[in-house]
Amino acid sequence: MVAPACGESEPTDSGLSTQERQQLEQHISELEAQVRELEAQVARQQEDAATSEKEKAEMTAQMKTLREDLAEARALLETQDWQGVLVRLEAAQAEIASLETRIAGLDGSMEFTAALSFGNEPFALDQQYTLSTGEKLTFTELRYWLSNIKLLKQDGTSVALPxxxxxxxxxxxxxxxxxxxxxxxxxxxxxxxxxxxVNVAAVPAGVYTGIEFSIGVDPTHNDNLSLQAGELHMLRNMTTVTWMWFTSYIFTKTKGQYVAVDGTSNTFGWETGTNNDFRTTRQTFAAPVSVGAHKRLRVSLRADVAKLFTVLSPSTTPTINVGQADARATLSNGFRDMFTLVSVENPNRW
Structure with a gap:
């Protein structure tokens, strides 16, 4: 892009094409969008009791400078002072980078635990459990995708953890x-x-009242194996040729052996994985917690595997897969409902 020399006293548009002017305007719009995102992050920091008043004041001042830079860039664009626009945009970009660095340094962390149990008993492979019907179970495998974690706020909004x-x-x-x-x-x-x-290293600072998470993989990623996010990967034995024609990921696997009430025994294998099997659950904290540079979050839940067997029985339904929509729906609901909040701790980070 060609801009007028700094010494020119009168603005002129002779150095810019129509396309270049449009590019400048688009660049301003993109920076304005970034600033709106930063405003939301700074607002969260303002709510965080762990963030010092000095830090809050400095971030507020930076946001004011940013808005002024972009407003001036817009005004200069109207007068066709291209050099002035460029100077303001460079200043805004530097301010954005500084704010992003500052906010990143104020992020908190979270430790999320979903401890497996079977009713009131510890859960383990190859250990026998008895259902209320008298049917006996042992397990050889239990797996599920935990995804799309969000922290909930008092105003009803949520913060997604990328x-x-x-x-x-x-x-x-x-x-x-x-x-x-x-x-x-x-x-x-x-x-x-x-x-x-799981341990989440970068949790945006803020005050939170609950947590939301899903069991399975959202349709965007479930329908496209090429999209990489988090731990999603084809070679985890959570995709298989028996599902590939229909969907991408297996959401849950539950495998083992059963002994029926009449003494007969066999293996069972239950899987979910269509987009209709995607489930989301919310857990509300007893009191709001503050997360930030000096405060971390520990969320402890119990995942009761017995909840998968309140309706379904391995002796009557030894196999659940792509062809059994009703059984998959029931099983998916069981995974959604197996979580109970045990405790929420908010210790100092150091």
Whole structure:
């Protein structure tokens, strides 16, 4: 872009084409959109009791300067003072970068735990549990996608935690489906794992009254395996050829053996994974909590696997998959309803 020399006393448009003027106006609009996002983040910091008054005052002053820079850029655009527009835009970009750095340094963190149980008993693989019907169960695998975590605010709005796609699981070592099974290269393995906790490093500062999260993968990512976010990956044995024609990810896996009341036994395998199986749950905190640079958040829940069997029975429904919409819906509701809030802690970060 060609701009007038700094020494010109009268504005002129001779150095800019119509396209270049439009690009300048678009650039101002883009920066204004960034400023609106920053205003929301600064507003959250203003609510955070952990943020010092000095920090709040400095951020407020920066926001005022930013707005003034962009307002002046707009005014100069009307007078065709292109050099002045460029100077104001450079100042605004520098201020935005400074504010983003400052806000990032004030983020809090969260430890989220969903401890598995079976009723009042600890949950473990290969341990036998008895249902109220007398049916007995042992488990060989339990996995589900925990996704789309949001923190809730008193005014009814929410703050989404980007990239929150986590695979919660209790499983034994198993081969990776779709891995190399020929030649001299060993077939890759998934290690045995128990995963009931996630740690979120960057939680926007603010005062929160609850948490919302989903079981499964939202349609945007479920329908397009090429979209990468969080821990979503094809080689986690949560996609399979039996589902690929219909959807992308398996949302939940529940596998094991059962012994029916009449003494007969067999294996069972339950899976969900269509967009209709996506479920969301909310948990309300007993009191608001403040998250920020000096305050972190610990949310502890119980995930009661017995809730999956209040309606469904492995002896009557040993298999649940893509062809059983009603059973999948019931199972999906069971996963949604298995969470109970145990405690919320708000300790100092250091």
């Amino acid at each position: 990239g929150s796609y986590y695979l919660m699981e209790l499983l034994k070592e198993q081969y990776v489906e779709g891995g190399n099974q020929s030649g001299s290269t060993p077939q890759p393995m998934l290690p045995a794992n128990r995963r009931e906790q």
